[in-house]
Amino acid sequence: INGLMHLNQRYDIWLRISKDAVEKGLNSFEPLAKATMMLFKNEMTFIEKMEALYITDADEIEKRLPEIRAIYEARDARTRDLHDEDVDTFYGCTLCQSFAPTNVCVVTPDRVSLCGAINWFDGRAAAKVDPEGPQFAIEKGKCIDPIGGEYEGVNEVAAASSQGEYSQIKLHSFFEYPHTSCGCFEVVGFYIPELDIIAWVDRDYADPAPNGLTFANMAGQTGGGKQVVGFLGIGINYFRSPKFIAADGGWNRVGWMPKHLKDRVIDDIPGDIVDAIATEEDATDLDSLKAFLIEKKHPIVAEWKTKEEAKVKEAGAKTPTAPAAPVPAPVAGAIPAAFPAAGMPAGIPMPVAGMSPGSGGGIKIILKNAKINIEQVIVEQTEE
Structure with missing residues (x-):
């Protein structure tokens, strides 16, 4: 109409x-x-x-x-006791390709569709009723990565249905070859490099998340049928999956989500982590979120210490061949140092708190088809 x-x-x-x-x-x-x-x-x-x-x-x-x-x-x-390894067939959906032409939505027993409307049984029923329709069977084929959820059959369908844009998809990975995101997703996940955690926000939460961005801001960066490292669209029921972002720590990597969303899935959050996941009542920015994670002894805090100790040990093992260059004093507004994300491919751009396309002031960097490795960035303030 x-x-x-x-x-x-x-x-x-x-x-x-x-x-x-x-x-x-x-x-x-x-x-x-x-x-x-x-x-x-x-x-x-x-x-x-x-x-x-x-x-x-x-x-x-x-x-x-x-x-x-x-x-x-x-x-x-019905799908709670059925898992990816129990079936030979997954189901794909291309309904969103009218506005996200490279999106390939793969529905498995352990991964509901991004819109949340189609589970594995729904996909099976739709494919049987209309074999030529937008829902179709995917023979999963050989399992390449049981933790990340990579299958030969899914990769083949991804390459064909995305017009060759993607050739690998890991169904349960946040960083490495993540599932594409169409735009209809119920929740968007976003990486906070300063704290090395993953946070989640849904459509019903209108305020900015601790990274300074709203759902609408991040949905615009995430959608369109793209694989965006650092952002991931999901359906709410994926939180209930035992394989929920299994390749990247599962619930132990989650540090923040809106209270109403947390309450909705609270029965499926492991008991040893539930109190360590902050909501807007506990933290609204990175400083308060960091303080909360430390206070609640979130598992990621131990990871911070381990990584810092590894850095110190590595630095001590190196013998300098020349005097070290002086380190400039911190500059107001400079981008804070970030922990590298485990499993994140080198050279992939990372989301930084407070920075969004079109934000006023500061610097604007546009990278197209670029793969850049940077060992050091020095920002100096010049006197007028």
Whole structure:
């Protein structure tokens, strides 16, 4: 329907109608209902009769939501005891390729679709009903990396469906060959190099995260069907997966998420880490987040110490061949030093807190098709 936008993630629905469409007569749900029923009947010819019911009363919606959520919970529960290694077939979805042409959404028992609407059973049903449709079977093939979740069959489909843009995808990796992100994802994960942790923010959280960016800011950098090291879009139910970012530490690498999101998945967070994951009630910037992680003895704090000790040991083992160059004094506004991300390929740009495309002041660096290794960066302040 011209002038109508409809996006949905299960029971989260977003509709926008243009003023031009209203002026041309789109002033009721009837045309939308007729178009929807026509599409269903065309796709699934065994349907003989349909009825479309639209509920706009807020109180009635709130009353029905628990029943609707219970249905989805029951569907999701079916996959809890089924894992990637238990099946020979995964399922792909290309519905989002209209706006993310290189995106390849791979749905497995341990990884729900990015939009959260399709689990492994849903993908199987859709592929059987319409074998030529946007959901299709993927023979997973030989397992290359059981921890990261890399399979020959998935790589082959990735290369074919992404128009050759990508040839490797690790389903349970945040840094190395991560899953592509379309734009419909429910949650975006972002790496905080200053603290060497991964944080998560969902669409319902409007305030800036501790890195100074909002969900909208990061979604723009993450989406489009790209593999973006340092950012990752996921569906909420992936938090419940035992393989949740397994290649990069799982929950032990998570340091922050909005309280409502944490509360939603709290039963699936390991008990020994749940209190060490901050929310906006505990930290709103990097300083307060670092203090919280130290206070709660987050596992990453021990990693900081280990890496610092390794640096000192490595520095002591080297014999200088020339006098060391003087180190300039810290400059206000300089980018803070960051811990290298374990498993992150060399030369990949890293997200830095407070820096976003188009931000005013400071410096602007644009790198295209570049792979750069930098051993040292010195920023000096010149007197006017």
